[in-house]
Amino acid sequence: MVLTESEEKYIKKELGREPNSLEYGMLDIMFSEHCSYKSSRPVLGLFPTEGEKIILGPGDDAGLVEITDELALAVGIESHNHPSAIEPYGGAGTGIGGILRDIISMGAMPIALLDSLRFGYLEDQKSRYLFEHVVKGISDYGNRVGIPTVGGEVEFDDNFQLNPLVNVMCAGLVAKKDIVRGIAPDVGDLFLLMGGRTGRDGIHGVTFASEELTTSSEIEDRPAVQIGDPFTKKMVLEASLEIMEQIPVSGVKDLGGGGLTCCISELAAKCDNGAQVDLGAIPLREEGMTPYEIMLSESQERMVFVIKPAQVEAVMEICDKYELPAAVIGEVTASGRMIVKDAEEIIADLPAHLLADPPVVERESREIEKNHGKIEVEHPPAEEALLKILSSQNIASKRWVYRQYDHEVQIRTIVKPGDDAAVLRVDEETAVALSVDCNSIHTKLDPYHGGAGSLAEALRNVVSMGATPICVVDCLNFGNPEKPEVFWQFSQCVQGMADLARKFNTPVISGNVSFYNETEGVTVNPSPVVGVVGVVEIPHIRTMEFKNEGDKIIVLGNTYPELDGSEYYREVHQLVHGDAPRIRMDEELKSAESILELLNSNLASAITAIHDSSAGGIGIALSEMALKSGIGAEVDLNKAPGTNTNEFETLLAESHGRYIITVTPDKVEEVLDKIKAPASVVGEVKGDKLVIKNLLDLDLDKLQRAYHGVIEEFMA
Amino acid sequence: MKVGVIRFPGSNCDRDVYHALELAGGEPEYVWWKENDFLHMDAVVIPGGFSYGDYLRAGAIAAITPAIEGIKKLVAEEKPVLGICNGAQILSEVGLVPGVFTVNENPKFNCQWTQLKVKTNRTPFTRSFEKDQLIKMPVAHAEGRYYNPDLDLLQDQDQIVLKFHGENPNGSLEGITGVCDESGLVCAVMPHPERASESILGSSDGLNFFKGMINY
Numbered sequence: 001m002v003l004t005e006s007e008e009k010y011i012k013k014e015l016g017r018e019p020n021s022l023e024y025g026m027l028d029i030m031f032s033e034h035c036s037y038k039s040s041r042p043v044l045g046l047f048p049t050e051g052e053k054i055i056l057g058p059g060d061d062a063g064l065v066e067i068t069d070e071l072a073l074a075v076g077i078e079s080h081n082h083p084s085a086i087e088p089y090g091g092a093g094t095g096i097g098g099i100l101r102d103i104i105s106m107g108a109m110p111i112a113l114l115d116s117l118r119f120g121y122l123e124d125q126k127s128r129y130l131f132e133h134v135v136k137g138i139s140d141y142g143n144r145v146g147i148p149t150v151g152g153e154v155e156f157d158d159n160f161q162l163n164p165l166v167n168v169m170c171a172g173l174v175a176k177k178d179i180v181r182g183i184a185p186d187v188g189d190l191f192l193l194m195g196g197r198t199g200r201d202g203i204h205g206v207t208f209a210s211e212e213l214t215t216s217s218e219i220e221d222r223p224a225v226q227i228g229d230p231f232t233k234k235m236v237l238e239a240s241l242e243i244m245e246q247i248p249v250s251g252v253k254d255l256g257g258g259g260l261t262c263c264i265s266e267l268a269a270k271c272d273n274g275a276q277v278d279l280g281a282i283p284l285r286e287e288g289m290t291p292y293e294i295m296l297s298e299s300q301e302r303m304v305f306v307i308k309p310a311q312v313e314a315v316m317e318i319c320d321k322y323e324l325p326a327a328v329i330g331e332v333t334a335s336g337r338m339i340v341k342d343a344e345e346i347i348a349d350l351p352a353h354l355l356a357d358p359p360v361v362e363r364e365s366r367e368i369e370k371n372h373g374k375i376e377v378e379h380p381p382a383e384e385a386l387l388k389i390l391s392s393q394n395i396a397s398k399r400w401v402y403r404q405y406d407h408e409v410q411i412r413t414i415v416k417p418g419d420d421a422a423v424l425r426v427d428e429e430t431a432v433a434l435s436v437d438c439n440s441i442h443t444k445l446d447p448y449h450g451g452a453g454s455l456a457e458a459l460r461n462v463v464s465m466g467a468t469p470i471c472v473v474d475c476l477n478f479g480n481p482e483k484p485e486v487f488w489q490f491s492q493c494v495q496g497m498a499d500l501a502r503k504f505n506t507p508v509i510s511g512n513v514s515f516y517n518e519t520e521g522v523t524v525n526p527s528p529v530v531g532v533v534g535v536v537e538i539p540h541i542r543t544m545e546f547k548n549e550g551d552k553i554i555v556l557g558n559t560y561p562e563l564d565g566s567e568y569y570r571e572v573h574q575l576v577h578g579d580a581p582r583i584r585m586d587e588e589l590k591s592a593e594s595i596l597e598l599l600n601s602n603l604a605s606a607i608t609a610i611h612d613s614s615a616g617g618i619g620i621a622l623s624e625m626a627l628k629s630g631i632g633a634e635v636d637l638n639k640a641p642g643t644n645t646n647e648f649e650t651l652l653a654e655s656h657g658r659y660i661i662t663v664t665p666d667k668v669e670e671v672l673d674k675i676k677a678p679a680s681v682v683g684e685v686k687g688d689k690l691v692i693k694n695l696l697d698l699d700l701d702k703l704q705r706a707y708h709g710v711i712e713e714f715m716a
Numbered sequence: 717m718k719v720g721v722i723r724f725p726g727s728n729c730d731r732d733v734y735h736a737l738e739l740a741g742g743e744p745e746y747v748w749w750k751e752n753d754f755l756h757m758d759a760v761v762i763p764g765g766f767s768y769g770d771y772l773r774a775g776a777i778a779a780i781t782p783a784i785e786g787i788k789k790l791v792a793e794e795k796p797v798l799g800i801c802n803g804a805q806i807l808s809e810v811g812l813v814p815g816v817f818t819v820n821e822n823p824k825f826n827c828q829w830t831q832l833k834v835k836t837n838r839t840p841f842t843r844s845f846e847k848d849q850l851i852k853m854p855v856a857h858a859e860g861r862y863y864n865p866d867l868d869l870l871q872d873q874d875q876i877v878l879k880f881h882g883e884n885p886n887g888s889l890e891g892i893t894g895v896c897d898e899s900g901l902v903c904a905v906m907p908h909p910e911r912a913s914e915s916i917l918g919s920s921d922g923l924n925f926f927k928g929m930i931n932y
Contacts, residue, residue: 136824139824139825143825143856144766144769144770145728146728146729146765146766229769230766230769231725231766231771234725234726234728234766234769235725235726322725323725403824403825403826403827403828404824404826404827405825405827406825406827406856407827408827408854408856408908408911408917409728409729409732409764409911410731410732411732411736411910411911411913411917413917414916414917416918538916716822716824
């Protein structure tokens with residue numbers, strides 16, 4: 001039980017009596033942080049959520065944004081951190097399953113998955129175990145359902161050793177006229193439950209996700225982890241889409257955290273209606289289940305359709321075709337109450353709003369004092385530093401991961417994993433760019449600038465593909481919000497993200513908050529995982545690799561003396577210290593606008609490659625451009641725009657707002673004239689070495705050896 | 717030309733194959749796995765995916781469904797049959813092509829683009845290629861390692877259709893990743909032609925498989 005004393009008091013007052021044990025269980029899950037967002041809701045109000053292209057903001061299963069005159073994209077993001085810590089294979093798999101159902105619930109066909117994963121370093125046996133099985137869980141589930149996993153990110157750091165972070169973003173395509181909502185507007189409509197049977201798994205999954213983990217969690221909480229079945233999910237996906245294509249249903253909602261209790265009460269409460277559920281009608285997986293187990297089970301692969309009595313036969317026929325259990329389990333009532341009946345006996349009777357809208361909790365917030373002391377370090381030769389960063393687990397190639405994911409199915413993937421963002425075509429002319437990013441180190445050092453910075457990185461990744469960012473989703477992974485310092489980090493982070501989202505006119509349309517990421521006294525680095533969606537006309541798509549020898553290399557955006565919080569400090573000096581790079585919103589926007597304006601001008605064909613500078617700075621960005629193409633470059637970083645920086649800082653600092661582009665030599669002056677941000681030519685694409693004047697001179701072979709095979713050294 | 721696209725529970729490349737067949741100028745039509753008679757089709761494709769979740773063994777359960785009876789009737793009428801990925805596994809499971817596709821040498825799922833060599837152009841699917849022509853198509857499977865104890869017979873009867881060129885990503889015998897029956901009309905390939913049917917996706921080499929089939 002996680003209900004607090006004051007919540008119990010509130011419930012008794014609203015209800016006018018003591019709830020029975022089933023009602024207590026139902027209220028307990030609905031009042032959990034996971035279902036209610038009771039701590040985070042007031043802060044999340046800071047996000048901009050509306051815009052010209054936004055069809056549906058936060059509050060339903062997923063957000064909806066317009067991408068063409070006919071098409072909308074449903075976008076959502078989910079965490080499955082706690083289950084993945086206990087049972088990595090099943091936890092990660094059901095994380096995919098959950099977000100897929102959210103997208104299907106909008107009437108959309110899921111077209112892309114992206115994963116943001118965080119583990120301890122791979123030298124640690126437990127971290128290898130978690131990494132191996134989380135990736136296998138995603139692979140086995142996503143591949144089987146036929147949804148391509150097209151992108152993502154992986155971070156390794158000690159603080160994630162016992163509490164890995166597993167976040168999944170999903171995007172789905174739906175014709176605007178076919179959008180469906182999670183509502184039960186009409187009294188007399190029926191609830192039809194279809195898909196997997198209800199079993200004893202995942203009971204109290206949401207309450208377990210709303211507490212800290214301990215070393216005994218692995219044994220004690222295993223029953224709270226759901227069991228996934230991708231094959232049944234594939235059938236549920238096909239059947240659901242067929243139902244929605246053929247029958248004008250009133251509403252749809254998936255069963256995720258909180259099971260039937262959450263699904264039915266939210267459907268009803270959204271429309272100020274009530275609901276009656278007939279326990280005996282629910283298809284069960286095992287005999288002898290108690291009402292408590294049935295109403296709280298988080299068994300996977302289940303959907304509820306809200307339909308007219310006359311539509312039942314047609315829906316059942318489609319379920320039969322796919323050999324899926326289905327049954328009418330209740331109806332929409334005008335009572336405003338959620339009633340559960342066992343035969344003729346009423347065994348639970350609660351106001352739907354009491355379940356669906358628990359009161360918010362005002363959390364105390366206390367600023368963490370900063371340690372401003374400077375630590376002096378001796379810089380190694382730049383060559384040595386760059387190779388060390390390039391061969392670090394955090395920066396090295398993630399091919400071991402993405403090759404296990406089917407990233408081609410559905411034949412939309414124009415730009416494959418390994419670039420800044422994935423690009424998928426949605427029709428003959430249009431594609432969407434998707435990226436998911438987070439910088440947990442910057443956020444730890446400064447939650448405002450780190451939160452905004454994580455969003456900035458995702459925005460840059462989308463812009464680098466030539467796409468205009470249109471909306472944001474976020475998955476905020478923090479520690480225990482009852483600790484004032486954690487709540488301060490959370491609030492600051494949201495404020496930073498909200499400010500930049502407003503600046504870019506990219507509303508936040510969906511999201512997830514995962515608190516209590518603490519195990520055995522270790523709190524994870526605050527990790528605001530940000531997904532950005534961009535839209536691009538297919539001819540405007542650009543990729544990062546160098547294209548032609550002789551192309552000029554332009555650095556766009558200012559570098560500042562901001563080595564603190566860099567991969568350089570983490571990997572070379574094992575140092576996380578000082579101030580995070582600052583987010584300068586005007587400069588960030590100017591850089592992005594310059595890129596997009598170039599692609600929309602008559603100079604577009606002169607722009608041959610685009611890449612942003614983020615983790616690892618310009619040094620890593622240039623290395624990646626060379627590595628992906630097999631062509632080298634000669635560069636002088638003294639020429640790059642900068643404020644009070646030396647060459648070494650320009651190479652490795654992670655200042656925001658910067659891009660590297662290559663331009664055909666004949667158009668360089670015109671391109672420079674058009675760029676509104678500080679920009680200059682720093683060199684050209686050339687040969688088979690990466691040469692940076694005064695700093696390094698490296699054969700591409702040597703870069704290749706550093707960058708590839710790092711993860712593979714630890715993993716079979 | 718009417719081409720059936722078989723849909724098993726768990727097929728997930730059915731829509732992609734349908735799209736590629738349209739691009740190639742064919743008239744695709746879905747065939748549900750419960751049907752056992754579709755002789756009005758001029759050819760069929762068994763698309764990739766995870767029929768029955770690949771539970772038990774890839775292709776094992778699909779091999780005993782009514783659709784397989786229907787396919788055998790088409791084979792008897794000498795109409796072209798193409799199995800892609802899971803479809804290839806099903807054809808070998810049924811015994812319509814020789815050999816087996818078993819667990820990859822490194823038993824993980826593996827999705828990557830590959831270079832391939834066309835070893836015979838006597839099949840309807842490969843007839844627009846030169847023998848030994850190099851082409852590019854992606855693979856995506858965990859059970860794709862080809863094995864056949866009678867390699868000599870396979871070679872003598874010209875039943876090797878595709879071989880990996882350069883990297884052999886799953887440890888297949890001699891890099892073989894596409895085979896056909898003696899007639900050449902039933903063909904099983906692990907790489908995905910439908911994912912390589914438009915240059916915007918990385919290659920259009922795969923479209924020839926469908927064009928060849930349709931113009932047969």
